[in-house]
Amino acid sequence: MDLPLTSEIGELVDYFERTYIGRTLASGYYLAATFPIDLWNYHFSPSYGLPGTTNAVEAWHRSFNATVGCHHSTIWKFLLALKREQGLVEVRQTNYLAGKPPPNGGGLSRVRKH
Structure with missing residues (x-):
């Protein structure tokens, strides 16, 4: 080094x-x-009556893990994944500020037909 x-x-x-x-x-x-x-x-959140996680956080974590591609990555893979995530956040922010609707949230806004 x-x-x-x-x-x-x-x-x-x-x-x-x-x-x-x-x-x-x-x-x-x-x-x-x-x-x-x-x-x-959020370590002490349950002791304050707050949820320890949210579905949104868990979904982001799963997505980020998929971006990294392994459970115990090198610092370089981790930093590259953070840079990619930052790029996605900036695109979403730009779209939001431009008044564009958010992308479909993985089926959350779909109405189930019986």
Whole structure:
């Protein structure tokens, strides 16, 4: 492993700390994350009477796992999958802002005929 790779990994770790975890500075002060842990972590949700997951989250997770293509991917496959996901999100956002209706949600909007 060469130095630029180590530097890139360090930048990725710094990003996750700044954005999702928070960090303690050398001075001893705690710098809160942009998105605090209790905003995105659902570990204790059931103890607050909240659902642990939602069908939408489970559907996204299954789709993302299919994009990655394996259960224990390399960091590079994972980052490539994140980039693809970001591209999809940007397309959906652009379509939404343009007033286009969302794509069919996998049959959720279909009416069953008897």
